[in-house]
Amino acid sequence: MSIKNLLRGTSVAACLVAGAMTAISGAAQAQEKLKVGVVGFYTGAAAGPFGIPARNAAELMVEAINAGNVPAPYNTKGAGGMEIEAVYIDESGGTTKQVTEYRNMVQRQGVDAVIGYISSGSCLAVAPVAEELKTFTILFDCGTPRIFEDADYQYVFRTSAHATMDSVGAARYIATKFGDTKTYQGINQNYAWGQDSWRDFDLAMQSVLPGSEAAEPLWPKIFQGQYGAEISRLSVSPPEVLHTSFWGGDLESFILQSSARSLHKRTKMLLTTGESVTQRLGRKLPDGVIIGARGPYGILAKETELSKWLSQTFADRFGTKPTFPSYHMAQAFIAMKIAYDNAAAASGGSKPSVDDVAAGLRHKTFEAFGTTIDMKLGKGQQAITPTAYGIAKWDSDTGEQTITDVVTYPAECVNPPAGVNSVDWIKGGMQGAKC
Amino acid sequence: MLTATAILIDGLIEASYLFLVALGLTLIFGVMKILNVAHGSFYAFGAYASATAIGWWFASGFPDYGSFALMFAIAIGLGIIFGLLLEVGLLKRMYGKDEVIIVLVTFASFLMLEDVIIWIWGGNAYFAFEPYSLLGDIQFGTLFYSNYDLALIGLAVALAAGTWLLLNRTAKGRLLLAVIHDTEMAAAFGINVKRYFTVTFIIGATLGCLGGAVMAPKISVAPGIGVEVIVLAFAIVVIGGMGSIWGAIIGALVVGLARAAAVHLLPEVELFVIYAVMTLVLIFRPEGLFMRQKARKI
Amino acid sequence: MSPAFRSNLLQIGLPVILALGLFMPDWAIFLGIISLAKGLVVLGLMLLWRTGLVSFGQGLFYGAGAYMVGILPQYLPITDALLLVLISAVAAGFLAFALGFLLRRYREIFFAMLCLAFSMIFFGILVKSESLGSTDGFNVVETSYLGFVPEEPIVMQRMLYITAAVVAWFACLFVNRYLGSTMGRLSRAIKDNELRVEYLGFSAKRAVHFKIVIAGTMAGAGGALAAIAIGHVDPEMVWWIQSGEFVFVTILSGVGNVIAPLLGSVVFEILRTFAIEYAPQAWQFVVGGCLLAVIMFLPGGLWSLIERSKEGKDDGNSSR
Structure with a gap:
């Protein structure tokens, strides 16, 4: 055999060896453990701001729950008495891959439950598959309200509030703190998240401040990273309030470039996901910008035993404080523990059925890390939570980002009532809101 | 009036960094007939390395203005590494294969380099903001511009002039033009084409890395920045004419100004204005604005 | 390869894929459908290649x-999977027909780039269409099979697999016949020298146009099958990285035979699934490395392996 043939052989073997593994790893195993698939962006642009903080929180929670170290009332070992074993799966690569991976997890790797998904596209695509495979699934971070408004699910839950809350909260904060605002404008990434965020914010502003007027919104491409022209456009005629739902690298780039060109001195910037970059930017975040955290998390969190515990153990272990994706992940684990604990109590010790587990979470209200979670929408499958906004201020004495003028809005003030479509709710003047 | 000024300046700033990247791409295509997808990775590597190095430079308290020299040093260093790694190590074995196959070879290299970036720098974003504010800013009416951005325009002009002088006023440059025009004929006249290939690839890669290095102080350097830039650079090169230096200049200006105009006048179309321009150019001038129609060989 | 072997392969092809569908474990069925769907796209690319x-x-x-x-x-009461696939394929074919008037004038890298430009404009339009869910896309309704709506989801999956197998098999038969026809045999001649073909009295442009339409139709059928299987559509299906993946699989498969794209597609899906599972931080590296290895050491794609083992037995009595 010549060397060339040998090389040919090896290169093909390398590609085909994967095929052989199929047979080996096919067998599902019986278990006392609770095998949980944990899905998030562990590579790509969303990994740094969302995926990795969430994964860190997941690792922390798995260990703490297994050891019974989470503060009361969650200080029993395991979920439903079972030890949790996590399998981490990357969300990158598109929805086709997500559906393939979901089926792999459940049908081949024998996963009992799934916690995951940051992108709304992934959530929409995976939810029907979860239902088809009858697998208990908690969506922990994705935003779109369409998931439980367009369809009914039995086994799919979301333990964070949907994105409507972020925009309604933002508009209410402007009305509360800057009630004389006349003009506002948006700069949002040109994809579903940015488009939905702006639509909801614009509608909510018209409802809470009917006299104000929106200038034409700007739509840079996602991951554009370079906002020279947009910043000039905003500088030519600056609005009083500038709304943006940018996140991650795009948000950091935009803040750095716009503050170098003094835009923050001429317009009030409102960053709906601002909390996730405050620690990274440090003093480079200009004072006076309004920041949100997609719920009352991070520096906007209420101080409770649970939130102090999460913040402290997280910081000790990873060297940074948890950001809102970490809170979203941690509360999804608490929700799973509650579901399995309830189901185990109902089934009297044997491994609970998926219907029991789902019933263990449906319509429940529980305390998580600095917030109360109420499974109120989507027939008890979708959570509502309070939310908070505040104004960032750099404290040069302690070298830490602080927050002033915090306003917390109760869950029923910023979320639609059960059974009402969120866009219709905002358009109709947010009827039934309890503030 | 203010809007017109803003469109012009914004367009020029955008065109300047795109030109750096596109010049490298078009040079490699002109000489070697390789459409190099991995060029996007060069940009990303340049940006990451520059962000890390600038961070270290300022943390160590070296003189501030030295950071500009640092960016160039990094670009040249990386350009040589990539040139040797990709051209000598890989592409040399591929010459003579179909052009499209070679595009796929660079596509494969691009996929692999994307992962290498994650191994080296992890998933987090980096920023090295100091040089951006070092030069201060300048005011036009109510508009503030960073002088760093204006310096980028100067750099692009200098590079364009330098390239022109190199190609038209030096002996080696003229030989290179001969290689661009007809590789086989050049080889027949005794030009060492292979060495020109290596040198060109190193220069092209250096330009790609330089694009990333000078952008690093402006942007948050995060995974995936290479993908965004390579598509834009493709569009520029196609609009201008593949392999044409003038084409890269015009293409970069068209793309930069079209984007800026869209942002100021019609933000709705920003997403596809560039592809629309590219399609129009392809339909009416398939070889690009600055390429002569190739003779058809029977 | 001997013509007899080629036609044998095709004749036994359908029963073999169908039988596989009965014995495959549940998780593999989905992988099978996706492979067949993407294989159809690759089959069209092979024709162009x-x-x-x-x-x-x-x-x-x-x-x-x-x-x-x-x-x-959403507008018509059609839920039958096969009918949906056929209508979608025809629609995509019409789109290809319309764009073909432009595309057929271009060759080499210009053809590739113009295709890229059109797909990116379509991508931009989809992203701007909030009623279609923008980048989030939307979910596809449940389908029926000849008036039969299976209760069990796994039966549904197997029905879809059978549908995909039948569509793919017919596509292979068609392409095989086409390649054997005069127009099909002109492919090589057009690649080598278009002017000569024109002097022979054939229209190279028309031949290219026809291929664009066929490739577009099959890609449409593939997309339709994939959409039903995934249950969701979003603009990422149109993105250039996805298109690049199709070209990638074409090279991996080799263009020696109409079965090759389906085979290559299966190998690619398996490769990627396991690369993601066992090397989550390096799956792009593995996939890219495999592509390089195939180009360098196996220029004919995976199919050339089968061909070579076959050639040994045929005593070298083979033709392409």
């Missing part, structure tokens, strides 16, 4: 087929 054309925008037709499946049932 034989003429020396590469499309870096085949995701356009793949996505068009997929979106048809998503949109059609």
Whole structure:
């Protein structure tokens, strides 16, 4: 055999060896453990701001729950008495891959439950598959309200509030703190998240401040990273309030470039996901910008035993404080523990059925890390939570980002009532809101 | 009036960094007939390395203005590494294969380099903001511009002039033009084409890395920045004419100004204005604005 | 390869894929459908490749087929999977026919780039369409099979697998016949020298146009099947990375035979699934490395392996 043939052989073997593994790893195993698939962006642009903080929180929670170290009332070992074993799966690569991976997890790797998904596209695509495979699934971070408004699910839950809350909260904060605002404008990434965020914010502003007027919104491409022209456009005629739902690298780039060109001195910037970059930017975040955290998390969190515990153990272990994706992940684990604990109590010790587990979470209200979670929408499958906004201020004495003028809005003030479509709710003047 | 000024300046700033990247791409295509997808990775590597190095430079308290020299040093260093790694190590074995196959070879290299970036720098974003504010800013009416951005325009002009002088006023440059025009004929006249290939690839890669290095102080350097830039650079090169230096200049200006105009006048179309321009150019001038129609060989 | 072997392969092809569908474990069924769906796209690319054309925008037709499946049932009471696939394929074919008047004038890298430009414009339009869910896309309704709506989801999956197998088999038969026809045999000639073909009295442009339509139709069918299987469509199906993946699989498969694209597609899906599972931080590296290895050491693609083992037995009595 010549060397060339040998090389040919090896290169093909390398590609085909994967095929052989199929047979080996096919067998599902019986278990006392609770095998949980944990899905998030562990590579790509969303990994740094969302995926990795969430994964860190997941690792922390798995260990703490297994050891019974989470503060009361969650200080029993395991979920439903079972030890949790996590399998981490990357969300990158598109929805086709997500559906393939979901089926792999459940049908081949024998996963009992799934916690995951940051992108709304992934959530929409995976939810029907979860239902088809009858697998208990908690969506922990994705935003779109369409998931439980367009369809009914039995086994799919979301333990964070949907994105409507972020925009309604933002508009209410402007009305509360800057009630004389006349003009506002948006700069949002040109994809579903940015488009939905702006639509909801614009509608909510018209409802809470009917006299104000929106200038034409700007739509840079996602991951554009370079906002020279947009910043000039905003500088030519600056609005009083500038709304943006940018996140991650795009948000950091935009803040750095716009503050170098003094835009923050001429317009009030409102960053709906601002909390996730405050620690990274440090003093480079200009004072006076309004920041949100997609719920009352991070520096906007209420101080409770649970939130102090999460913040402290997280910081000790990873060297940074948890950001809102970490809170979203941690509360999804608490929700799973509650579901399995309830189901185990109902089934009297044997491994609970998926219907029991789902019933263990449906319509429940529980305390998580600095917030109360109420499974109120989507027939008890979708959570509502309070939310908070505040104004960032750099404290040069302690070298830490602080927050002033915090306003917390109760869950029923910023979320639609059960059974009402969120866009219709905002358009109709947010009827039934309890503030 | 203010809007017109803003469109012009914004367009020029955008065109300047795109030109750096596109010049490298078009040079490699002109000489070697390789459409190099991995060029996007060069940009990303340049940006990451520059962000890390600038961070270290300022943390160590070296003189501030030295950071500009640092960016160039990094670009040249990386350009040589990539040139040797990709051209000598890989592409040399591929010459003579179909052009499209070679595009796929660079596509494969691009996929692999994307992962290498994650191994080296992890998933987090980096920023090295100091040089951006070092030069201060300048005011036009109510508009503030960073002088760093204006310096980028100067750099692009200098590079364009330098390239022109190199190609038209030096002996080696003229030989290179001969290689661009007809590789086989050049080889027949005794030009060492292979060495020109290596040198060109190193220069092209250096330009790609330089694009990333000078952008690093402006942007948050995060995974995936290479993908965004390579598509834009493709569009520029196609609009201008593949392999044409003038084409890269015009293409970069068209793309930069079209984007800026869209942002100021019609933000709705920003997403596809560039592809629309590219399609129009392809339909009416398939070889690009600055390429002569190739003779058809029977 | 001997013609007899080729036609044998085709004849036994359908029963073999169908039988596989009965014995495959549940999780593999989905992988099988996706492989067949993407294999159809690759089959079209193989046809273009034989003429020396590469499309870096085949995701356009793949996505068009997929979106048809998503949109059609909202306006017409059609839920039959096979019918949906056929209508979507025809729609994508029409799109290819219209764009073909432009595309057929271009060769080499210009053809590739124009395809890319069209697909990116389509991508931009989809992203701007909030009623279609923008980048989030939307879910596809449940389908029926000849009036039969299976209760069990896994039966549904197997029905879809059978549908995909039948569609793919017919596509292979068609392409095989076409390649054997005069026009099909002109492919190589057009690749080598178009002017000579024209002097022989054939229209190279028309031949290329026909291939664009066929490739577009098959990509539409593939997209439709994928959309039904995934249950969701979004603009990423149109993105250039997806188109690049199709070209990638074409090279991996080799263009020696109409079965090759289906085979290559299966190998690619398996490769990627396991690369993601065992090397989550390096799956792009593994996939890229495999592509390089194939180009360097196996220029004929995976199919050349089968061909070579066959040649040994045929005593070298083979033809391409």
